[in-house]
Amino acid sequence: MAANTSDQLVITPQVLLKAYACGIFPMAESAEDPNLFWIEPEHRGVLPLDAFHLPKRLRRTVRQDVFEVRIDTDFQQVIDGCAEPQDDRKKTWINSEIRRLYGALFDMGHCHTVEVWREGQLVGGLYGVSLGAAFFGESMFSRERDASKVALVHLVARLIAGHYTLLDTQFVTGHLSQFGTREVPKARYDRMLESALHRHADFLALPDRVSGEKALSVLDATARHA
Secondary structure, eight states: OEEEOTTSOOOOHHHHHHHHHTTOEEEOSOSSOOOOEEEOOSEEEEOOGGGOOOOHHHHHHHHTTOSEEEESSOHHHHHHHHTSOBTTBSSOOOOHHHHHHHHHHHHHTSEEEEEEEETTEEEEEEEEEEETTEEEEEEEEESSTTHHHHHHHHHHHHHHHTTOOEEEEESOOHHHHTTTOEEEEHHHHHHHHHHHHTSOOOTTSSOSSOOHHHHHHHHHHHHHHO
């Protein structure tokens, strides 16, 4: 379901948070289009935090700390990276309104970044919205092999440590399905969302920078109790 916002008043960050709480999120047709439209999928991508699948090769990369992972240090660079063309996405939906709104949420503490650095250069990462015990993944990017995957591993570990109950990926892609992302009907998603919104979670329960070994220990502890 989609509705264009071009004839409506300017969207505020508060309105955007209310939309997320209702299971709706905005997108744009292109970076050049100044308008947004609301999306309410009939089926939603969800990555179960207690059933995260971590491939062995990626586990080795995470453990070896090939990259340095930082949290919330450079929102602008992350959203610039997410707006770049990728192998599976030749054009971006991140327009000026998306940048304005999510930048405001970042300043409010409701939007977070997981950043992957190597030798002082940002080489991958992701950003998303935190509300209650729900985290809504928005976009990710990679300039080096495995960079965005490492960001996802650290995100999942951070969400588990912070007692989140829902990781919403919006849609299921080939990239995300390898980690256990599944599609759930809207009615079930709405129940999951309502439950998550009535809980408290802390994105910063882990330190701003943690080692790959620490992230893996969080994932492994969850797997043992699943």
